[in-house]
Amino acid sequence: MLVSSKSFKIAATVVVALAAGAGVYSLSRPTGSAPAVPSAQEIAAAQDAKEAAAIAAQLRELLANYRKIIVLLADEQSQPEGAREQARKVGQALFHENQERIARIDVMFDQLMVPTKASRFDTLDGLLSYIESDASLYDADRLAFRELLQGLLADVAKDSSLPAIKLHKRISEDLDALSEIERNYEKEIRQIFGNLGQRAIELKRERWDDYVAQLKKLYNREQILKDNGVVLPYTAPPAGSIPEPKPEADKENAEIFGLGLPKKTIVLSFDDGPHKRYTEEITAILKQYGVPAVFFNVGRNLGTLDAAGHAKLNSGAEVSRKLIKEGYAVGNHSFSHAQLSKETGDKLKGEILGTDTLLKAISPERAPLFRFPYGARNSEGMAALADAHLTSVMWNIDSLDWADPVPSSITNRVLASVDKAGRGIILFHDIHERTVKALPAILDRLVAEGYQFAAWDGTSFQGARKAAVPEKMPVATGYANSWAVVIGIDDYAKWPKLQYAVRDAQSIRDTLVEKFAFAPERVVTLKNSEATRNNILAAFHDKLAHGGVQKNDRIFVFFAGHGATRKLSSGRDLGYIVPVDSDPAQFATDAIPMTEIQNIAESLTAKHAFFVMDACYSGLGLTRGAGSSSFLRDNAKRIGRQMLTAGGGDQLVADGGPNGHSVFTWTLLQGLAGKGDLNGDGLITATELAAYVAPAVSSVSNQTPAFGSLPGSEGGDFVFELPGETEFLSPDTTQLSTEAIAMNSKLDAKPAAASVTVKDLQGGEQKIVTPGAVPSTTRQMAQRANDRGLQHYKEKQYDLAEAQFTEALKLRPDFALAANNLGFVFYKQEKYREAARWFENTVKMDPSRAIAYLNLGDAYARAGDTAKARAAYKTYLELAPNAAMAPKVRAKMEGL
Incomplete structure (x- = not known):
């Protein structure tokens, strides 16, 4: 982008001031020349440069204090108690200095964003360029500017000009990148952030320990304390030189x-x-x-x-x-x-x-x-x-x-x-x-x-009431890491070949990684020739039992393939899962008996393990009963070992589900997409998933899925936490096929009930009582209503989708995502004027949302308002010139 010389000087001032710690940027004139009378434009430029340098100086101080705090508190457990206390006090003082500094910068931003100040966008460009890409900054340094960027985003949203809209989009992407940085350090692993390729902040992926080591080269803990009026005594003072602490x-x-x-x-x-x-x-x-x-x-x-x-x-x-x-x-x-x-x-x-x-x-x-x-x-x-x-x-x-x-x-x-x-x-x-x-x-x-x-009772905290923990307390995942073993076998050498098992396994794997944030390196996937008996057992023993699984982790296991049942001399049935290299004549020795799966489950150190078997067999005679009905209260400490199977030993898996899936796995995927959240709390427990899947599968096939607990279980329940949907509906949004919609209509034909009866793992019947809804914030309820609306839209149930998006907006009137999605439901029903109104509301709520301008242009074009359509398309192309839809939009503009 070309800028004026004045704009260039302002942006340069910010960068120079930030990077080099300079004061006000200035240009010297040749020695001996006559004093020049500055023009009004030069005076304004000098004032703008001064303001930019002042903000730059505050940002430098903000970062310096942030770094000093980290140095003060690094390795604090190795410090003596007195030194640790002093470091915290000084750290708090530095922190509150930064809080006041952020308030001052906010005021500066308010003054900078006056609409009459033409240089405001160039100044902010320089500031953002520093935060995004300055070579002296580490990834973790950028977290120091997070609250500042959040405030700036709100200020920029008040300006409806196109440069402000672009700036809003840029800041939003920077905040997304900071969230990635936070997650990177939260997990303490290195990851490749491929989805950030278009963002201005290019993550370096330093380890936290390396970052702290670099800060210690810049700052010394003792010097920081000394600069703040604290000199620590020697760690071993002479006896009696320091008063004993009070009891x-x-x-x-x-x-x-x-x-x-x-x-x-x-x-x-x-x-x-x-x-x-x-x-x-x-x-x-x-x-x-x-x-x-x-x-x-x-x-x-x-x-x-x-x-x-x-x-x-x-x-x-x-x-x-x-x-x-x-x-x-x-x-x-x-x-x-x-x-x-x-x-x-x-x-x-x-x-x-x-x-x-x-x-x-x-x-x-x-x-x-x-x-x-x-x-x-x-x-x-x-x-x-x-x-x-x-x-x-x-x-x-x-x-x-x-x-x-x-x-x-x-x-x-x-x-x-x-x-x-x-x-x-x-x-x-x-x-x-x-x-x-x-x-x-x-x-x-x-x-x-x-x-x-304890609560304050007016006189003390001593006689306070006990915590009133309701039965409907939220279940939280509380998991440190998530592991999975996913197996799918179509190409058996000596058993009948299957059609959909590999596709089922791949879809489950993708759902775990993309929807529920399982780390790819912790998901072991075995397909076809990889799924030998040795490899399957190695996945359990080497990857899970001895591969770093900790007590607060969870393990999900999915198997799609043949199952078999053998009647023992005692008359009891024993079930097997069949590896790719098994021989039907010898499966008693080369298949994997369910007793071995049970032993594996009992030996795992994870908090919760959930086995889902898309194969039919029986013979789980060693199962125990389900846990206490109060699992919602203490699920965080109860171990859980659960299994959901597709059917009994005398039944065949129905492979005729939509999109090339078995009926069971298709239903499972629909449950994980959100339909298994029976109480609407944003969490799907294994019990809820079974309560959705088992009766639904039975209603459309001859299979009777079974569910129960395995040895080692103490009543804990595996939990999936549904992420909030973020998709803005647009012409690119895919909807389900006619076949899939027809299947879902059958699956959902039976209304949800407070309790359902399903088979247990021993072939008997059990009643599953679904937990009641838990208290939620208004923001959470709005998100869930939007998510339900998205499900209905994809099934082309527009009336239901409209009702849910409307509910989301009632709960949260500034919810731009729901406003756009409501508008698109109207658009799909050819109610173009109503759609345009909601797309207008969307861009008011979120002025940098490019897709909403595309939707707005389409709505106005269909309504016959070509001038407004052209303006909306133009804004879309300004915000997303390289988007996949951009060529089509240019063609639309030419056709208006």
């Missing part, structure tokens, strides 16, 4: 640390809010688990005080008012989050009393609790609290969510600390997305291990 009992009497709580009792606390988005998301999670919490609010987030000391509340106060109304304790966290141990007199009292005035203006039911920022207090501050009748609440478990950018790392730290302490107050912050992500996994484990959650 924990005395410590708890002076302030509340949570040390006096009963065993296995926790207080959840959240600092630094309220936040306009994350506080509400955190309370939605707390409601799901039925647990209480205390929120410590910063006064300046609630409002201001006038000269007379009267409260003037802002929008943040409404968030706190809602917290109090919903039963949460809301306490005082000072007015400006200053380090109060360094304050005295009126300044100190103002920090405490100013926020107390604001909280009382919000509700007289505010909790009389105070938390010192950074935990830093002095005797004068404690006396001021006593005068104000406030109680100091500290903590003994720090999540470090203020420093750690990776949710799984936060989760592991908290759980390890709770295991060690056994009770206490956990410090979180309700101003981070990463806290929102980490909290469910933390609560899952604590609830499963029997912890209680």
Whole structure:
């Protein structure tokens, strides 16, 4: 793209200032020349360059503090307790400096995005180019700019000009890339990010340890502490030179640390809010688990005080008012989050009393609790609290969510600390997305291990109620890693050949990897000649039993091929799965008996294992009964070993399903696509999947699938977590074939019931009771309604699809995905004016969504409004000039 010389200078200023740490970019004039009178354009350019350099300087400082925090906290477990405490305090101070710096940059961005400022896009181009591609940045460095980019995205969305729309698209893609970076470090594995090929941020895939090692070359922990006024003593001081710490009992009497709580009792606390988005998301999670919490609010987030000391509340106060109304304790966290141990007199009292005035203006039911920022207090501050009748609440478990950018790392730290302490107050912050992500996994484990959650009762946390964990508590996957063995055999040498087994296996493998995020390297796939007896057993023994599977992992096994049954002398049937190299005359010795599969299942160290067999046999006489009906409550700690089979030993697998699948596997795939989520909570348990698949298959074939638990099971239930669908419906969206739609109509003909009767693994009957729906956030319910609408659309059930997309928009009026999809349902029904209105709404909600402009152009073209159609097509081509649809769109424009 060609730019003016002025624009080039501005962009160059940003890059130079960021990369080299320069001040204001300037050009020198030749020595001895007469002073030139700058033109208005040159003055404006100089001012723009100054603003750009100021933002650049703030970004550099933001990154420097972020890096210093990581250096301070790296290897913290190897540091003495005193050094660790000091490092955390300094780290918190650096973190809050960054929070204030982000607020300043946000203001700068607001000033920069004034529509009359012609240079705004060139300046932002330089800033984004630095974040995206500067050679000095590591992948993990870029996480420092995540919150900043999220705020900038909202600012850019207010501008409807084409350059702003392009910029919105670019920032959205950058945020997607940052999510990939986060997942990369979360899994601690190297991956090839092929789907990011078109993004500006090209990931380098450094290991986290390598990143920290590089930071330690730039920064020294002791120097960082010293720069912040801290000099650590020697690790082994002379005897008596340091006072002995107070006993924990005395410590708890002076302030509340949570040390006096009963065993296995926790207080959840959240600092630094309220936040306009994350506080509400955190309370939605707390409601799901039925647990209480205390929120410590910063006064300046609630409002201001006038000269007379009267409260003037802002929008943040409404968030706190809602917290109090919903039963949460809301306490005082000072007015400006200053380090109060360094304050005295009126300044100190103002920090405490100013926020107390604001909280009382919000509700007289505010909790009389105070938390010192950074935990830093002095005797004068404690006396001021006593005068104000406030109680100091500290903590003994720090999540470090203020420093750690990776949710799984936060989760592991908290759980390890709770295991060690056994009770206490956990410090979180309700101003981070990463806290929102980490909290469910933390609560899952604590609830499963029997912890209680104490609430403030007006006087203390001591006599607090037990956690009200409802029966409908969400099941969370809680899995560390996911493993699979997928086997499909068509080309048997000595058994009848099959037609669809390999295709069934491939589709299951693709679903596991693409939909449920199983790592490809942990999915063992054996097809045809690969599926020998030795290779199948090696996959179980070498890859799973001895291949690194841990106790919090899950294992999914799928077999599509021949099954066989042999009657033993005892009269009992024994089932087998048949490898590709088995001989029918000797299958008792060269096939794999189900008893061996059962032994393998019992020996696996994983939390949950689920075997799905698209083969017919019987002979599972060693099975145990299903687990407790309360598995939803403690699924996170119960081991699960389950099996779903396609039919009995005297039945043949029906290969006549749609798209070249067996009836059983087609139904299984439909269940995994979302139809198996019988209670609508976004999670499909193995029990739910069986309750969907078994009666559906029986209704359209002569097969009677069976389901049950294997030896070693303790009642745990394998869980699939459905990802939210992100597809924007468009002319490229594929719908199911007529054959597939007809089959699904038969499968879904029987209405869902609260309980279903299916065969157990011993040939008897059992009743499966599907769990009730669990509480969900409005955002989650909107996503699920959209997902159901997408299913209906693909089955050409347009009335049902319209109803679901409408429901999604009722729940979440700004849901651009649902707005586009509703518009496309109207388009498919030739209601072009209605479609155009919803596509217009879509681009207002998400101005960089290229596909919505294509849909809008199509709708206007069909409605006869060629001018608007041409404008929409033009915008689409500006946003996606190299898209697969671009040539067709250009042809459409020529035809208008």
